[in-house]
Amino acid sequence: MKRLLWLGVGLAIGALVVRAVSKRAQAYTPRGMAAAARDSGANLVDSLRDFVDDVRDGMHEREQELQTAFAEGFVFxxxxxxxxxxxxxxxxxxxxxxxxxxxxxxxxxxxxxxxxPEDTDR
Incomplete structure (x- = not known):
């Protein structure tokens, strides 16, 4: 009975190791590298969009402050x-x-x- 238990544990651990190794190996195939590049490119685009949105929000906020100051007659x-x-x-x-x-x-x-350039050969 002990042998059967250890056989089951060994098979489970072996299956987990094979699965992890195959995932790592798949990351180095052309398809895996293309997927990684696509994902990192998408993350870059998302980060850039977030930055642009933050800048626009700041611009609108500052514009409102300036318009309010102008309406109140504040002189810079x-x-x-x-x-x-x-x-x-x-x-x-x-x-x-x-x-x-x-x-x-x-x-x-x-x-x-x-x-x-000057001719230095003469």
Whole structure:
């Protein structure tokens, strides 16, 4: 009777092990890899949709706050102090007058234009 009991336990454990190993092996077949890629792609799309929904909710909430503040006559203060704003304006005017001072490309130049390399073989 003991032998029959241990035979049954061994068969049950063996069946469970074979089932687990076959599931793992199936994951490495082309069909299993395609299913895993499909599932991860679907999860990525779902995560992206959730993120976009959260951003839209935040935008609508902020828009309501701004509309309420505007309706109540609230005036938003500039976060820049006047001296800093004047300094930025002066720097912008200098760069606009002479782009070479800031190391910026000439705005009148062609976009994407490259000078040909110099011939060093001569």
């Amino acid at each position: 203060e500039d976060e820049l102090d006047d001296a800093y704003a004047d300094e930025l304006t002066d720097e912008f005017d200098e760069v606009r007058a002479d782009p070479a001072k800031a190391g910026a490309p000439d705005p009148a130049g062609q976009r994407g234009h490259r000078t040909p």
